[in-house]
Amino acid sequence: MGAERPASPFLEHDFFLALEESGCAVAGTGWQPQHILVERCGEPIGLMPLFLKSHSMGEYVFDHAWADAIERAGGHYYPKLQCSVPFTPATAAKLLVANGSMETQLLLLQAAETLAQRLGASSIHGTFVTESEQAIAQQAKWLARYDTQFHWHNDGFSGFEDFLSTLQSRKRKAIRRERREALCSGLTVEWVTGSDLTESHWDAFYDFYMDTGSRKWGRPYLNREFFSRISAVMADRIVLILAKDGGEYVAGALNFIGTDTLYGRNWGAIRDVAFLHFELCYYQAIDFAIAHGLKSVEAGAQGEHKLARGYAPQVTRSIHQITHPGLRHAVADYLEQERRIVERNQQILDAHTPFRKDDRS
Structure with missing residues (x-):
C-alpha cells in the first residue's frame, strides 16, 4: 500500500479515524464501517473503504428513487453497502491497491459482493470513483453512472x-x-x-x-x-x-x-x-x-452557477452492483438514459463556459 501521503486528503487514515471516533460515521448514524482489507503473506495489498448503510443520506449520488421502487414492490433496499468517503463528494481512488494491481482491485469488488450476500445487503455503491476504477468495475459487470461537478483549473x-x-x-x-x-x-x-x-x-x-x-x-x-x-x-x-x-x-x-x-x-x-x-x-x-x-479547485457537488464564475464542467463517476434482478434491470435501463443526458449536458455546458473564445482549448 505504500507509506507515501495520498494526493487526496480524504484518503488519509486520520480522516476516516476522525469521522469514526467523533461518532459521525458509525452504526448509530447509519454508517457502520465494513472496510475490506486484502493481505498477501501478512502484508496489506488492497483496501476498500466500505460502510453498511441504513439510509442514503450524506452520499451526494442520489438513489432514493431506486429505494422507493423496490420498497413499493415489496422488497427491501436497506441495508446497502456504500464504498465512499462519508459526506465527501470528491473524486478519489476507492479501490486502494499496491502497484495499481487490477487483479487486486477485482478481488476487492468480489469480496464486497460476497460481503453483501452475507449481510443481506440489496446493493453495493462506489461513489466518486476514478475513471479507471469505473472501467474495472464494468468489466466485473457493475453498472456505471455519470454526474457533473464544476472545477476551476489553474x-x-x-x-x-x-x-x-x-x-x-x-x-x-x-x-x-x-x-x-x-x-x-x-x-x-x-x-x-x-x-x-x-x-x-x-x-x-x-x-x-x-x-x-x-x-x-x-x-x-x-x-x-x-x-x-x-x-x-x-x-x-x-x-x-x-x-x-x-x-x-x-x-x-x-x-x-x-x-x-x-x-x-x-x-x-x-x-x-x-x-x-x-x-x-x-x-x-x-x-x-x-x-x-x-492546479485546481473542486468546489463541491452540483451548482451550475459556478460555470459563470470560471468553474468548468467535469464528469464524475460511480459504480453500482445490485443483487435484485428486477431492480438491476430497471436501474441499468435508467442509467443508460441518464448517461446520455449527462454527456449531452456536458457538451452544452462546455459550449457555454465564460472564457473568451480565443482562450478556449
Whole structure:
C-alpha cells in the first residue's frame, strides 16, 4: 500500500479515524464501517473503504428513487453497502491497491459482493470513483453512472486578474462587482491554516456550519468533535477562509489541501451578505490556489452557477452492483438514459463556459 501521503486528503487514515471516533460515521448514524482489507503473506495489498448503510443520506449520488421502487414492490433496499468517503463528494481512488494491481482491485469488488450476500445487503455503491476504477468495475459487470461537478483549473496564472483576463468582458465585470459588493460593508477575509488554527476558529466555524446546514438540509452530518479531531492531526491540509467584521467572524468556508488540488467542503454564515458565499467559496479559493501553486479547485457537488464564475464542467463517476434482478434491470435501463443526458449536458455546458473564445482549448 505504500507509506507515501495520498494526493487526496480524504484518503488519509486520520480522516476516516476522525469521522469514526467523533461518532459521525458509525452504526448509530447509519454508517457502520465494513472496510475490506486484502493481505498477501501478512502484508496489506488492497483496501476498500466500505460502510453498511441504513439510509442514503450524506452520499451526494442520489438513489432514493431506486429505494422507493423496490420498497413499493415489496422488497427491501436497506441495508446497502456504500464504498465512499462519508459526506465527501470528491473524486478519489476507492479501490486502494499496491502497484495499481487490477487483479487486486477485482478481488476487492468480489469480496464486497460476497460481503453483501452475507449481510443481506440489496446493493453495493462506489461513489466518486476514478475513471479507471469505473472501467474495472464494468468489466466485473457493475453498472456505471455519470454526474457533473464544476472545477476551476489553474493555467499557470500569476494572480486573480490574470485569470479574469481569460474571461469574456461581461463576465469579468460581473465577478469584479460581486467581489466588491461582498466586502463593501468593511468585511475582511482571513486564511487560517496549520498551527494557526485554534479551537476558537472551530467554534466560530461550527456556528456557521450549523446555522446554514440546519436551514439547508435539516440535519448537518458533522459534529463539533470532528473538527477538533481533524484539526489536531491534519491541520497542514486544512485552510479556513473566514470573513470578519471587526473582531467578529461572520462566515467561513472549510477547505482541504491536496497535493495539487484545493477541495471546498463546507460553508456557513450567521449574517446574510450578498455574494459573500461566492467570495469565500469560489473567488478566495482561486486566490489561495494561485498563491500556493495548486492546479485546481473542486468546489463541491452540483451548482451550475459556478460555470459563470470560471468553474468548468467535469464528469464524475460511480459504480453500482445490485443483487435484485428486477431492480438491476430497471436501474441499468435508467442509467443508460441518464448517461446520455449527462454527456449531452456536458457538451452544452462546455459550449457555454465564460472564457473568451480565443482562450478556449
